[in-house]
Amino acid sequence: MSLVLKNVSLFILLIINASYCQREKKFFRKDYHFLESVQNFYKIQTIPRSWQDAKQICEWEGSTFFYPEDEAEANAVLAYVKEAQGYNYFWIGVASLLAKGVFETIDGIPIMDVYNKWGPGEPNDTGGVEDCVVLMKEGNMNDDGCWKKQPYICKKTLASLEWNAACRMPYTDYKYNKDLGRCYNFHLSPKNWTEAFTICSSELSFLAVIESQTEADFLKQLTSLAPKDNIPGNYLRGCVHLGFHNRNGNGWRTIKGTPLENSGYSVWGGGQPDGGDLEQCGTMFYNGQLNDLACDRRCFFICEHDDVDTAGFDERFADTA
Missing domain, CATH: 3.10.100.10 (Mannose-Binding Protein A, subunit A)
Structure with a gap:
């Protein structure tokens, strides 16, 4: 058995074991x-x-x-x-x-x-x-x-409950990154910015906020590896929704309220932002640089979860890309 298949098998066993324990605790959210x-x-x-x-x-x-x-x-x-x-x-x-x-x-x-x-x-x-x-x-x-x-x-x-032990949440699509100490989920169903914001919140998470070059590099790699190329539908390809905006007209801020220039990462793509009042929501080009976009435009998006169990996680299953 290859190392990749072995790790996949071990990861599945980890999810099954964690899910069983969580059912014993009778806790979902x-x-x-x-x-x-x-x-x-x-x-x-x-x-x-x-x-x-x-x-x-x-x-x-x-x-x-x-x-x-x-x-x-x-x-x-x-x-x-x-x-x-x-x-x-x-x-x-x-x-x-x-x-x-x-x-x-x-x-x-x-x-x-x-x-x-x-x-x-x-x-x-x-x-x-x-x-x-x-x-x-x-x-x-x-x-x-x-x-x-x-x-x-x-x-x-109760029977359907699954548990992501590393991310301390019931959503197993999230993957833990040990270098950043956070979990991420690349959503392959394109949504507008508001829908993406709502879905991340529904998953006990938030639209991803880039706070360092390291995190930008990771999200760029996560985007590159996502099986997105053959997803059909009418949506904008080439960028993903992230957690920053200028919807109040008071300058670009993260969804945490931090001015973008103070967030740790504010590398815009060439000529961006260029949409003015017509493009008040934030996205990331596939190359990791930032872009403004009309909030009603549909594209992929990334959710981030930061309530993780770093002490109890087996690093064999960490995503360090």
Whole structure:
């Protein structure tokens, strides 16, 4: 077996072992609550969202859009919601988006095969626009307009929990760099700057901020090695979103609030920045130099996580590129 394959195998074993230990601790994230009776984690999302946005945010956090699988789970979650927030209703991951009146869960299970206690006369598709489902505090379901902004719940099963021991987080795509003492994730799904910022935050991280030439060199190498060349779609190639901007018109700053010139790295590409008010978000060219870009332009992005376990990490698995 080659050294590379051996290290890959050892890394997988490390993830499996760390994940098992984390399941024993019954910890996913600080903002998720574990319910012993159903052996799952739940997060009540208090900022109201449309049904589609709710589904997306749960996915970004590495969880799923909650729907009750049976009466026992419905009762457990409703009791938790009553105790924690007292909402009268909230979105659940059930809708009839593919065919009118054919309700399925987010993972394609027919509503008849899961919890399906509809309220009296429901679903009734009032006005022909009610395709998404809320769960009422009494335990009844009701169809409603998907565009409406409601609270919702994200769910993570204990069985699906994986753990990245080096990065002290449940996201195994992040790789630890021992020289920088931080973890990074190169995202291959192009997003605009605001979406990228939100996704990094959802992963308990932040859009990467370059604070030294060493870090710039590493991100340049990370970008070079990313399998990005054959990713289809309409997005800007040649640069990646990073954590700096001039969105307030007060000069370029990192997302930590530090003026870019004081951040430890401010090497702009030739002629940059050149976009003025039309390009107020920060990116890095593939060559490691900085560039300004319109915030709504889509491209790859890099998230950074700095709450790492440097003492307990096996350096055989560090990314030192």
